[in-house]
Amino acid sequence: MTMLRPIRRDIIVIVATLLALAIGAVLFAWSGLYNIAASKGHWPIVEAMLRFGMSNSVELRAAMIDAPDLRDEDLVAVGGNHYRSGCAYCHGAPGVKASPVSQSSLPPPPDLSDVSKRWNDSELFWIVKNGIKYTGMPAWVSQNRDDEVWALVAFLKALKTLSRDEYVALQPGAGASASAIAREAAANCDGCHGASGEGPRSAMVPVIAGQKRDYLIAALEDYVSGVRESGFMQPIASDLAPAAIAAFAAHYADRARPTRVDGTAAADVEAGRRLAVAGAAQSGIPACNSCHAADALASYPLLWGQSATYIAAQLRRWKTGAGRRGERSAIMAPIAKRLSDQQIEAVSAFYAAFRPEQAAK
């Protein structure tokens, strides 16, 4: 018993000290003595500690993330378009200075031209997806669109060698048409979805020219409500008034479908055609055309001429359970789950290459 007494005294001292520290901290916060001003910066030692803790936290959490191959023009193109609207304001871009407003925050958002030297792919992915506390760096709008995050990482890596002219080339040209909607579409949508007559700049991006109007409206409304997730599209759609949604939908529905055929090389297009026309009853797969032909419900999308990469990506996301939700997805998701990987490739390639004129012959 006598042995325990000094230990018990030590414990009391430790607890009392901790309590005094906690009370002191509360009193300090209550007093208002701490200067919260971004203009004042941190003490150098605090700054160093914060950076040390931040980089270790990112390294630890990114350690388990496997980076895919990011050497893909399509990824860079679509990532670049989002960078222009979502990131360049704070971080700057080749030939574009970061806004002095953002640079006055604490910490100031770093210049990213050599960011791929400071962080590896997985670490960049983790930062872009999750954001960083207390810095103003936001998380990705959707936590379910890793594909979009990787596209941005691909662009960040390309930043190192990207010239001013190359960066400017990623931006959409000014619309030739006089109508306000067309000008806005050119500024907001054509950048990714392609100007009139062209396909999208990236095969990751869906063809929306010549798509059914009701479907486009429904898709934009789903982005607004959040049942359809995308860090690219949700911020854009949320800015649109219902009247603007209807106007954009009509604008794109009236355009001709582009003629470009994307990525159908290795797939078995004939097997895809059979699936599209007849389905595979033994596997419970209905014929795709029964919902995706031109005479089906206006809220079902057209698929012909669509990017094969895009169709396959959507089907795979439904198949793995990461797909979008909502009323139409509830119909598509169980069917996508019944498709094999080969069937997904085949049917995506078939629709990318198919033109309705072929059926008439």
Place this chain on the structure above:
Amino acid sequence: VRQGAPYLLATCALGLAACEDSHSVLSPHGPAASSIAALTWFLFGLVTAVFGIVMAATWLAIRGPQSVRNRIAQRRAIVAGGVAFPAVVLSGLLIYGIWLMRAEASQAEPDLRVEVSGEQWWWRVRYRLPDGRAIESANEIRLPVGQSVALSLTSPDVIHSLWIPSLAGKVDMIPGRVTTLRLKADRAGVYRGACAEYCGGPHALMALHAVAMPAPDFAAWLDGRAGARQALNESQTRGLGLFKSAGCGACHAVDGTDANGAIGPNLTDFGARRSIGAGLLPMSRENTARFVVHGQRLKPGNRMPPFQIFSAGQLSDLTAYLVGLR
């Protein structure tokens, strides 16, 4: 006692239901089911008698006069009561059972053959017409009263078991094989059946009805199924348009239209059936709409996606069309 009264009442009601429901082993309406019921009652009586004998012997062994207890304890009594008696009784039972069930193993050509396939989780029913054509229906087997019927059973993927207790015993439906269930309905009526072999998720919601009808009515029905369809009113015409444009025909067939899907149930006589979703809900327009919209909540795991895309007006047109299919 007062608190127990509702439970007692409920128990009585259950007991009564067992006697009158069309889904009961104890109310047989065909020879095969009658044999099973006879065997059941015979077994029940025999087992009651044996139980009485064992109880009596036990009582005598404890409380009986010394002379009786001595006799029970003899080796001869144990051999006679414990070996010879069960052997004789069980052998007799086996012979009686085989003799009773001989009708089910009959090889004689039936009056009618119906193909029934156990799907996940519904029943595909096919009648072959004399001219070789097939009439397909689902979740309801129509039978002519008094005629011997052989159901050819199979399954495309997993094992099911068809059991219509008031008409016959259960027979498994095995992928890659055709098994046969013979039955005959003695009188007209609707007899409920169910899947009696666990077959995945909604197994418990996989029921069907056997509808026994007078032979002339059955022939007329089959002719009607093979014949032309009736005209549609305005709402039904819009419903047919929706049925096509929403893609229903990719999985469901309606004879006489270009809807020829073979994945889900054939809907040609949908409105004439007693239930929706394989015995799930009674047939009505409201329930049809509920199944179309909330099918995954009503029968979780079934293969039909929920269609929540229709407006109230569209649902009304669609169900008018579906329930009008006869």
